[in-house]
Structure formats: structure tokens, C-alpha cells
Amino acid sequence: MTYDRPKRIRFAHCDPAGIVFYPRYVELFNEVVEDWFAEGLGVDFHTLHEDMRLGIPMVKLEVEYLAPSRYGDLLTFRLQVVEIGNASLQLEIGAWAGEQLRVRGRLKIVLADIDKLRPVPITEEFWRPKFAAYLKQPEQK
Numbered sequence: 001m002t003y004d005r006p007k008r009i010r011f012a013h014c015d016p017a018g019i020v021f022y023p024r025y026v027e028l029f030n031e032v033v034e035d036w037f038a039e040g041l042g043v044d045f046h047t048l049h050e051d052m053r054l055g056i057p058m059v060k061l062e063v064e065y066l067a068p069s070r071y072g073d074l075l076t077f078r079l080q081v082v083e084i085g086n087a088s089l090q091l092e093i094g095a096w097a098g099e100q101l102r103v104r105g106r107l108k109i110v111l112a113d114i115d116k117l118r119p120v121p122i123t124e125e126f127w128r129p130k131f132a133a134y135l136k137q138p139e140q141k
């Protein structure tokens with residue numbers, strides 16, 4: 001299963017040439033992850049941070065810019081879980097305009113205790129099944 005989130009590219013996302021300024025995609029990826037937690041996993045960031053005292057800091061980021069996007073474009077951001085570790089997740093997020101992939105990111109995040117600033121295990125009882133529902137399926141040959 002994938003988590004899909006449409007987002008309109010706004011003027012504020014763009015550089016003077018009218019195309020998305022490359023670091024804005026990282027902000028958009030972060031918004032998609034936050035939306036996924038709330039809508040896909042059922043745990044919004046307020047609950048995650050304030051009640052559960054957990055965070056998901058990013059520890060690795062790779063981005064491929066494949067084609068430019070301009071303000072007014074409607075992109076569909078598609079998130080999938082690539083790998084579930086003991087305390088970390090590897091996510092893949094692609095931004096599509098119709099059939100054209102414009103940008104692809106691979107993010108590694110860690111489930112962490114906010115107060116102790118230490119990783120927290122991804123448990124079978126709660127987190128692992130939620131994340132596994134979005135696990136990317138191996139491609140068919």
C-alpha cells in the first residue's frame with residue numbers, strides 16, 4: 001500500500017525562475033511524513049510529541065531531482081516504507097505530475113524518545129504493524 005498526498009506547488013515553493021527551489025522539496029517531504037502519521041497511521045504529531053514523547057528525526061536523506069516543477073503544478077506525493085529496522089524506517093517518497101516522476105527522495109528516520117534523545121524500538125505490538133502496512137512490495141519480474 002502507498003500513502004498518496006496531492007500538493008499544489010505554490011509561488012512560495014519557487015525560485016525567481018518559477019521552478020521549485022530544491023530545498024523546498026525536503027520541506028514538502030516532511031509535510032507528507034507528518035500527514036502520513038496523522039492520516040495513514042492514526043497518530044498525529046501533537047500526540048506523537050506531546051503525549052507519547054516520541055519524535056522521528058531524519059538521519060539520512062538522498063534526493064534525486066528528475067524534472068522541474070512550476071508553481072501551479074499539482075503533484076501527487078507517494079510514500080512507501082522500504083525497510084523497517086529495530087528503531088529506524090527507510091522511506092521512499094516520489095512526487096508525480098501525472099505519469100512523470102519529478103523528484104524522488106529516500107529518507108531514513110529514527111523513532112526516538114524526545115526526553116532521553118535515544119532510539120526507541122519499533123515494537124510488534126503497536127508501531128511495526130502500522131509501518132508494515134505501507135511496506136513496498138518487491139517488483140515483479
